[in-house]
Amino acid sequence: KKVASAKDNGTIWSIAANQKATSNSLNSVIGSLQRGQSTIDVAISAGETVTDLLTQMKEKALAAADTTLDTTARAALNTDFTALRDQIAKVTSNADFNGANMIKSGGNTIAALANAAGTSKITVAAQDLSLGGTVLTSSLGASASLGTAGASATMVTTVTTALSNVGAAMAKLGTGAKALESHMTFIGKLQDALDVGVGNLVDADLAKESARLQALQTKQQLGIQALSIANQSSSALLGLFR
Template sequence: MSSINTNVGAMVALQNLNRTSSELSSTQSRISTGLKVASAKDDGAAYAIAQSQRATVSSLDAVKDSLSRGVSVVDVSMSAGESVSDMLTQLKEKALAASDTSLDTTSREALKADFDSIRGQITKTLSNSTFNGVNLVDGTNAEIGALANADGSSTITVTGEDLSLGGAVVTLASDDSFDTATSANALLSTLDDSISNVSAALARLGTSSKALDNHMTFVGKLQDSITSGIGNLVDADLAKESAKLQALQTKQQLGVQALSIANQSTSTVLSLFR
């Protein structure tokens, strides 16, 4: 039946054209954004998972910052410890030279002045070994903690090493010195113990610094893996979408022609009245 009120062919052609236009719009959006899931409307489940993982990646940036600060604090502490170790070695040299009984008084007094000056420098070095307000070598901070995961439930703790004079590590007291060969010789054992203790403290700090470095490397790799996983969920295959775009553009042109033909079909009714 031919009808000028209801053109079924035109209706079907229009539906197909609208569907093609919708697909074309989606494809163009994927190509322009590079995403097959750009919003929750595209795929609610995938979008929710991707957003959760994006939050994790962002949180891991804060973890890396925390670990980096921890590494810097420990590195500054290690530099101070190495300086203290060097100065203790110099003190031992001065004390050993002063223990020589053949040394005259003037020379021993010069060695004593050098000894006292270097000993005082140890305290100054420790007090200035601060990074971001944290000092692990002068007894101010017993330990620091760096974030280890994205939700803050885990931390990496670094224990401080108090290298202050007269402490458990540097047993040389702040007023220890010598006036005679005998008193100079008596300091040698204390200095040997202090040097050994500082070396052990430096080894512990070095282990902590390595642990922070290793974990920061792991966090970086973890971020890369999560970012790759997000890409697998939401990234568009641009080669595939480009090929699809060409096909849809051709299909749209054919749809327009089909609709035009369908709209012209009712004009044949006029020939019946001639």
């Protein structure tokens, strides 16, 4: 190594040590970004399921809004509707990763580390997709049902609004996921650049060192040859006096 310790070059060693510490700290940043990414991925997957459930609920509500239906047929549709409704509650309450859930009532906002100093973070807000929550609205709560044709017609409008709101919430989660992904790529490149920089500061240039060693070896061989020639000349000169 060109600089193996502070004794070799205190300034260079200090710079390299600080850069190495920053590079190592970026491992924690990458870990934080990865956890945030995974948490959002789970939330998005659950949100897609909620969208599918709402779509089915709208179909049931629309069918139940038919005034020509008898009580038995509407009751059957209501049973399906409430089962789908209850499934939304299960999905949103279980969409967690490592203890974090972004779509339940009072869900977790992601605040992933963005730099090695811990002074900057990328924040992705929670989206409450629970029954009666801010996205589905209070009109689509835990007691939502299709008791009558009129109630069913109203529910069609309610579920349509909920679908639109969920779409907007999913877009926000998607934007957040993209931000984390882009920053993770940047941090990876930054870490690589820091590691290369540290290497340039403290590691010997192998090509230069090899050329230097070769030159020394050549010089040494020439010296040995010169000494050998000198010895031969001395021997020849002594032979003249014999």
